[in-house]
Amino acid sequence: xxxLIACFSAGEATRKHVIKLIQSEQWERVMLLTDxxxxxxxxxxxxxxxxxxxxxHFLPELTEDIKNSLKNKIIGxxxxxxxxxx
Numbered sequence: 001x002x003x004l005i006a007c008f009s010a011g012e013a014t015r016k017h018v019i020k021l022i023q024s025e026q027w028e029r030v031m032l033l034t035d036x037x038x039x040x041x042x043x044x045x046x047x048x049x050x051x052x053x054x055x056x057h058f059l060p061e062l063t064e065d066i067k068n069s070l071k072n073k074i075i076g077x078x079x080x081x082x083x084x085x086x
Contacts, residue, residue: 001028
């Protein structure tokens, strides 16, 4: 089965898209990248891990944050990534 990595940001349209994406498949695991403010607004989904990143970092720092946050967390052979509006 496939793992999903998605960015769950503050935008209403992005949230709806990510929720629909999560509900559209049977994911082995879901990893949602978000900031500390948005964490409390994420609905509960099975097999979901919320990963806090600082969305105010510049792109090089943000890239490192994401890379370090996901290190050793991806275990399956298939990964779907969604960064809509992110």
